[in-house]
Amino acid sequence: MSSHTTHTSLAERFASLAPHVNANACLVHRGRALTADLVVVVGTARFLLRIHQGEVAEVTQRFALFHPCALFVQGTAEAWERLWDQVPLPGWHDIFALHKRGEMVIEGDTRLLFSHLQYLKDVLEMPRHVPADA
16 A cells, blocks of 8 residues: 555545435436445445445444445455556456455345446445545
């Protein structure tokens, strides 16, 4: 991980994704059939990502340890940092590439994952399109 990026700033970037997702009408439309809770771990920061009909209803770090979720996505700090680079390097550009590298774990309802794959990938990659200092 580069010296200018900390675990905190990565967590802050992820925590601020809701308004960016919700402002993207095409993305919300693509996810309109999805209502689910996801647990996303960015480095050491755990988030509950609540999606309701394609809109991010909530992103919070305050939730029960065993909160039920449809999907669990956990990546190293380096994985998220490189995934969110403006132009990610090959092998760091996609959640499945990161999983193959051993940098990310994806578990849960595979039917839900593959039914909404492009939407979920776009949501998880949204911080790439938001400046790191925004």
